[in-house]
Amino acid sequence: MTETSLFDTSAPPGVFAEVVFDRPIDQAYTYAVPEALRDRITVGQRVECSFGRGDKGSIGYVIGIGDVAPQRAVKSILRFADDVALVDDQLLKLTRWMADYYLCGWGQVLHAVVPAGARDKAGTKNATFVVSLLPEELPHPLPTVTPKQKQALDRLKQEGKPVELPRLVKMLGGGVSAIHTLVSKGLIRKFTERIERAESVEPGDDLSTPTTATPLSLNPDQVRAWDTIRTALDTGGFHPFLLHGVTGSGKTEIYLRAIEEVVRRGQEAIVLVPEISLTPQTIERFRGRCGQVAVLHSHLTDSERGAYWRRAAEGKVQVVVGARSAVFAPTRNLGLIVIDEEHENSFKQESTPRYHARDVAIMRARLAKVPIILGSATPSLESWHNAHKPGGYTKISMPNRVENRPMPQVTLVDLRHEPKTPGKYFAIGSTLEKGMRDALKAGGQVMLLLNRRGFSTHVHCPACGYVAQCAHCDLSVTFHRGKSALVCHYCGWETPPFAKCPSCSQLAIRYQGLGTEKLQEEIESKFPDKVVQRMDSDTMSKPGSHERVLDAFRDGSIHILLGTQMIAKGLDFPNVTLVGVVNADVGLHLPDFRAAERTFQLLTQVAGRTGRGPKGGRVMIQTFTPEHPCIALATRHAYIEFATQELHHRKEHQYPPYHRLARLIVRSEKQEASEAFANTLAGAFKEAIRRHATPGTAPLRLLGPAECPVFKLNGYYRFHFQIQSDITSPLHAVLREVLAVAKTPNGVEYQLDIDPYSML
Ligand SMILES: [Zn+2]
Numbered sequence: 183m184t185e186t187s188l189f190d191t192s193a194p195p196g197v198f199a200e201v202v203f204d205r206p207i208d209q210a211y212t213y214a215v216p217e218a219l220r221d222r223i224t225v226g227q228r229v230e231c232s233f234g235r236g237d238k239g240s241i242g243y244v245i246g247i248g249d250v251a252p253q254r255a256v257k258s259i260l261r262f263a264d265d266v267a268l269v270d271d272q273l274l275k276l277t278r279w280m281a282d283y284y285l286c287g288w289g290q291v292l293h294a295v296v297p298a299g300a301r302d303k304a305g306t307k308n309a310t311f312v313v314s315l316l317p318e319e320l321p322h323p324l325p326t327v328t329p330k331q332k333q334a335l336d337r338l339k340q341e342g343k344p345v346e347l348p349r350l351v352k353m354l355g356g357g358v359s360a361i362h363t364l365v366s367k368g369l370i371r372k373f374t375e376r377i378e379r380a381e382s383v384e385p386g387d388d389l390s391t392p393t394t395a396t397p398l399s400l401n402p403d404q405v406r407a408w409d410t411i412r413t414a415l416d417t418g419g420f421h422p423f424l425l426h427g428v429t430g431s432g433k434t435e436i437y438l439r440a441i442e443e444v445v446r447r448g449q450e451a452i453v454l455v456p457e458i459s460l461t462p463q464t465i466e467r468f469r470g471r472c473g474q475v476a477v478l479h480s481h482l483t484d485s486e487r488g489a490y491w492r493r494a495a496e497g498k499v500q501v502v503v504g505a506r507s508a509v510f511a512p513t514r515n516l517g518l519i520v521i522d523e524e525h526e527n528s529f530k531q532e533s534t535p536r537y538h539a540r541d542v543a544i545m546r547a548r549l550a551k552v553p554i555i556l557g558s559a560t561p562s563l564e565s566w567h568n569a570h571k572p573g574g575y576t577k578i579s580m581p582n583r584v585e586n587r588p589m590p591q592v593t594l595v596d597l598r599h600e601p602k603t604p605g606k607y608f609a610i611g612s613t614l615e616k617g618m619r620d621a622l623k624a625g626g627q628v629m630l631l632l633n634r635r636g637f638s639t640h641v642h643c644p645a646c647g648y649v650a651q652c653a654h655c656d657l658s659v660t661f662h663r664g665k666s667a668l669v670c671h672y673c674g675w676e677t678p679p680f681a682k683c684p685s686c687s688q689l690a691i692r693y694q695g696l697g698t699e700k701l702q703e704e705i706e707s708k709f710p711d712k713v714v715q716r717m718d719s720d721t722m723s724k725p726g727s728h729e730r731v732l733d734a735f736r737d738g739s740i741h742i743l744l745g746t747q748m749i750a751k752g753l754d755f756p757n758v759t760l761v762g763v764v765n766a767d768v769g770l771h772l773p774d775f776r777a778a779e780r781t782f783q784l785l786t787q788v789a790g791r792t793g794r795g796p797k798g799g800r801v802m803i804q805t806f807t808p809e810h811p812c813i814a815l816a817t818r819h820a821y822i823e824f825a826t827q828e829l830h831h832r833k834e835h836q837y838p839p840y841h842r843l844a845r846l847i848v849r850s851e852k853q854e855a856s857e858a859f860a861n862t863l864a865g866a867f868k869e870a871i872r873r874h875a876t877p878g879t880a881p882l883r884l885l886g887p888a889e890c891p892v893f894k895l896n897g898y899y900r901f902h903f904q905i906q907s908d909i910t911s912p913l914h915a916v917l918r919e920v921l922a923v924a925k926t927p928n929g930v931e932y933q934l935d936i937d938p939y940s941m942l
């Protein structure tokens with residue numbers, strides 16, 4: 183086929199498709215639909231087209247079909263990439279909104295939203311099944327069996343259908359040879375079949391006995407909350423709820439009731455939780471109550487993801503539980519969305535499309551006309567603000583813990599006044615140490631939070647002032663003793679530690695600053711007879727390691743669990759009677775307007791890990807700044823007071839949620855090129871802002887350009903500026919206008935982040 187024959191110059195009438203590609207341009211291209219494909223083409227389907235001269239074929243999504251011929255000659259679609267549409271009308275509308283709101287290509291959004299495994303068809307494998315036999319199929323006389331074989335036989339009979347061999351082994355906790363013996367004795371049958379890859383990890387199926395948990399009885403707060411939500415489910419339609427419940431107030435039970443109700447009505451629910459909360463404990467609670475549950479987490483392979491996508495699209499899944507991307511699950515009859523820990527920053531995606539799953543979920547609920555529940559003990563100030571403005575979210579409060587348990591008592595420990603041992607530095611002061619000894623002596627367990635990884639966080643030379651830095655970033659490196667390396671926590675660059683100063687050659691290099699690795703060493707030496715476990719991204723990198731540690735902590739074989747924010751989220755261990763915060767000031771002084779909010783949330787969340795059982799619990803927070811309002815208020819569990827103060831501050835400084843914010847980062851390996859383009863771009867914006875200014879309305883404000891707080895990152899020099907606006911539409915108009923004509927020089931790139939969460 184020659185290049186020219188790709189052009190379909192035949193006159194109308196014809197059928198034409200609008201196609202978008204995975205490119206950063208928000209534009210659709212028209213292609214003629216060949217005769218042979220006309221009766222099968224649908225919107226949402228992927229097709230292969232020649233995109234430009236010389237392009238042998240690019241995959242794009244059909245987003246519209248029409249019969250009006252364009253004014254010029256157009257190419258034809260080459261072939262279908264899939265037989266059926268991968269996205270339905272609702273997801274098309276949602277992704278269209280995302281392209282508009284986050285200012286990126288529709289094709290880019292679609293490409294990011296549909297998992298790779300749903301796009302390829304290679305998700306099948308050969309699987310071995312075993313099945314029990316009918317009485318008339320059994321041999322006579324019946325051969326004798328061992329107890330293990332009997333167990334396998336009974337289990338298989340109980341299942342009443344073919345079971346994949348590895349699954350049966352898992353159910354029995356071993357015994358593969360017993361099963362093979364049963365086959366050879368003619369008591370069961372074995373066969374092989376080609377199945378979808380993910381069938382073997384079919385949700386709800388991989389556990390020996392599905393627990394059927396009974397609903398807990400509700401306390402008066404919960405009754406009120408449930409009544410309000412049930413009414414909305416009865417009425418139908420879009421209805422956003424902010425469920426503000428203190429830690430341990432039983433929010434999950436409310437989610438479960440709502441999901442059960444939706445499933446009972448033959449609809450589906452999407453549940454978003456932070457990735458770190460996707461523990462077997464959490465999943466088990468949903469599985470026990472809510473029918474077929476699919477779990478989407480980051481450890482899934484492409485084909486497993488694809489299989490889940492297809493199963494959800496076929497209506498075989500009632501509940502999809504997952505992190506951020508689960509918001510796009512292609513459910514057929516969505517009835518409810520739940521977002522637990524809605525304040526979590528991990529709901530924001532930090533690569534294109536830079537969406538926030540909470541905001542996308544709100545839009546999805548609006549399009550599907552269904553209720554959505556945002557739950558948190560420390561709602562984001564955006565959501566809190568939304569719950570207090572007319573026509574915003576309905577706020578539901580659960581200010582008490584279940585079973586009338588008190589909130590844990592919090593003690594502030596002022597590190598400036600802790601007794602010091604000359605020449606020695608301890609992370610744990612005497613007050614916290616005594617608290618730990620008391621808790622452990624009484625048979626309780628201890629959790630310690632230190633939100634900083636590694637051993638020494640500051641490697642420097644006292645002779646010349648040299649500070650060890652990353653070769654590619656403007657950041658000091660952290661010494662990791664476990665792997666004996668200096669590591670950059672931003673880009674992952676590593677270098678061996680040095681004994682001599684690379685700058686002045688003195689043998690005086692000091693390793694200072696406290697990370698979780700060093701903390702572990704100190705705790706182990708102070709509590710030699712206790713089992714100490716560290717939980718951070720260095721120790722928890724292998725799949726399953728998180729669950730293993732939590733299981734061991736639950737059964738009491740770990741006494742002290744220390745770690746980063748990983749330990750702060752959603753864990754429920756009734757025997758934890760002391761939570762210690764080693765340094766509450768970490769993160770408080772970052773150049774980021776959300777620093778106080780994040781610190782407050784983290785302290786409240788980690789404090790909530792104790793006092794969840796009959797033994798009660800207490801919290802000790804070590805800090806150098808006990809007078810800081812954020813720390814003082816966290817001590818009193820005073821979320822509402824904190825939110826009120828912080829919102830006042832945000833309003834004064836024109837920050838979200840009162841003002842919309844867009845951040846532009848310009849980066850280049852050449853500093854001058856980066857700076858020059860940042861200035862050019864900012865100049866163009868200033869000009870456009872002037873043009874758009876209308877009398878009587880607040881003008882847009884441009885802050886910068888300036889060096890990013892982390893100036894050099896990954897070898898790129900970075901400049902940024904922010905544009906603030908009190909409403910969305912003029913901000914978007916200006917961004918669209920300027921970026922449409924922005925000519926990026928070679929070797930320079932820019933990133934646009936709408937509603938940014940990372941300010942560094
Ligand atoms: Zn030196």
Ligand SMILES: [Zn+2]
Pocket residue numbers: 652653654655657670671672673674675896
């Ligand atoms: Zn780096």
